[in-house]
Amino acid sequence: MRTMAEKGLMVAISMMLLFAVKSTVLGVNASRSVPSAEIIAGMLLVLSATGLFDWLRQATWAWIPVAGYALMTLALPHWIVFLPVIAYDAARLPSTRMISVSSSSMPQLHRFSSKTGRTMPTEDSSIFLPYCITVSRWIWLIPLAAAWLLPAIAVGRANYDLTGITLIAGIASLSFALGGRSAKEDEERHQLRALQDRTREASRSNRVRLADMDEERAQSVRMATLGERTRIAREIHDNVGHLLTRAIMQTQAGLTVADATGDAMASQHFGALSETLDDAMMMVRRSVHDLEDDGTDFTAQIEAAVRSFNGISPGFIVELENDIASAPAPVSRCCSTVIREALSNVVHHSQARTAQVTLRDFPAFWQLVVQDPGPAIPQQQTNSRNSSVLSRGMGLADIESRVRAIGGTSSCGPYRQGWRVFVSVPKRQWNRSVKEAA
Numbered sequence: 001m002r003t004m005a006e007k008g009l010m011v012a013i014s015m016m017l018l019f020a021v022k023s024t025v026l027g028v029n030a031s032r033s034v035p036s037a038e039i040i041a042g043m044l045l046v047l048s049a050t051g052l053f054d055w056l057r058q059a060t061w062a063w064i065p066v067a068g069y070a071l072m073t074l075a076l077p078h079w080i081v082f083l084p085v086i087a088y089d090a091a092r093l094p095s096t097r098m099i100s101v102s103s104s105s106m107p108q109l110h111r112f113s114s115k116t117g118r119t120m121p122t123e124d125s126s127i128f129l130p131y132c133i134t135v136s137r138w139i140w141l142i143p144l145a146a147a148w149l150l151p152a153i154a155v156g157r158a159n160y161d162l163t164g165i166t167l168i169a170g171i172a173s174l175s176f177a178l179g180g181r182s183a184k185e186d187e188e189r190h191q192l193r194a195l196q197d198r199t200r201e202a203s204r205s206n207r208v209r210l211a212d213m214d215e216e217r218a219q220s221v222r223m224a225t226l227g228e229r230t231r232i233a234r235e236i237h238d239n240v241g242h243l244l245t246r247a248i249m250q251t252q253a254g255l256t257v258a259d260a261t262g263d264a265m266a267s268q269h270f271g272a273l274s275e276t277l278d279d280a281m282m283m284v285r286r287s288v289h290d291l292e293d294d295g296t297d298f299t300a301q302i303e304a305a306v307r308s309f310n311g312i313s314p315g316f317i318v319e320l321e322n323d324i325a326s327a328p329a330p331v332s333r334c335c336s337t338v339i340r341e342a343l344s345n346v347v348h349h350s351q352a353r354t355a356q357v358t359l360r361d362f363p364a365f366w367q368l369v370v371q372d373p374g375p376a377i378p379q380q381q382t383n384s385r386n387s388s389v390l391s392r393g394m395g396l397a398d399i400e401s402r403v404r405a406i407g408g409t410s411s412c413g414p415y416r417q418g419w420r421v422f423v424s425v426p427k428r429q430w431n432r433s434v435k436e437a438a
Contacts, residue, residue, distance in 0.1 A: 248277045387409075
């Protein structure tokens with residue numbers, strides 16, 4: 001927008017020069033003070049040239065409108081009144097340094113020679129481009145110099161007025177300086193935008209990196225906390241539980257001796273002590289189970305089970321969809337074990353390249369589904385078929401026993417062309433355990 005305003009100012013100043021310079025020079029009819037058709041044509045041509053320059057400014061041939069109009073003023077000297085507009089555009093031509101850099105990055109073209117039968121490098125026009133731009137940047141001085149040094153040129157219809165030529169040259173020089181300043185500001189603005197883009201990209205990258213580091217740090221702290229809870233639960237179970245078990249056994253032995261000897265008082269005391277120790281053992285067990293549940297990361301266990309089979313064979317991928325955020329430790333261990341066993345069956349007994357593991361958290365139960373699209377590996381020999389069936393049968397029996405141990409049900413069998421393992425674990429008994437612990 002600023003460039004258009006400055007160009008409009010240059011055109012307005014050029015129009016004012018029509019009346020500031022003697023009419024015999026510019027072809028103005030002194031009696032009517034109206035520009036001639038030649039001047040009007042020059043004005044239209046300079047407007048077209050400057051518009052074409054703006055359109056081609058980022059292209060290779062942006063120098064042609066500038067050089068073309070300047071050379072035409074040698075044949076039509078009355079058009080030099082519009083040279084300030086051309087000088088403004090000449091100052092905004094790209095620098096030769098930028099042209100050299102862009103030209104060096106361009107690949108060299110080759111052509112096939114029928115005479116030699118080989119490819120030969122073609123002449124690259126970009127070699128002469130810096131020279132063309134350098135000449136075009138200062139070519140507007142040639143018409144002014146010609147008008148100054150040749151006061152009686154034969155091409156024009158009248159002699160040049162040196163005062164008018166000096167005025168036009170001064171305004172053209174100011175216009176050239178204004179165009180140079182505009183080009184410099186455009187380049188600095190472009191560099192500033194590029195710097196801002198790099199800064200934003202670096203800031204975005206740093207934010208992502210910091211977010212990843214914070215997430216990793218939080219995950220490490222969480223895993224360390226869970227590990228510490230598991231260690232405490234194990235120590236309580238191993239140490240305190242062992243001591244309480246020994247105390248309970250000693251109390252039961254004392255109670256038996258007291259009953260045998262008929263010591264009612266001792267029997268009553270041993271009975272009360274036995275009840276207290278039983279309550280203590282129950283509380284310790286509940287605390288250990290709570291710590292064990294808190295120290296179990298369900299998501300981490302499931303992801304570890306799936307990750308161990310990703311890429312186990314070329315092109316084998318396991319897709320995981322997990323909606324369960326947390327579950328009791330026995331359920332977590334059972335689900336991870338079932339996933340490993342089911343995926344192992346897929347790898348050994350199916351031609352599938354993918355497997356899907358889906359875990360759903362419903363209000364009344366947890367659901368686990370492991371399936372593959374198949375088909376099964378064909379069995380060629382009886383011995384191998386028997387061993388395969390035996391292996392799969394043992395794996396399915398292990399899955400059923402583990403699921404039954406936590407109160408769930410399982411169903412394993414063909415599904416479409418593949419195989420599916422379906423496990424459902426009710427939440428009722430686990431919710432009851434939580435209420436009893438409370």
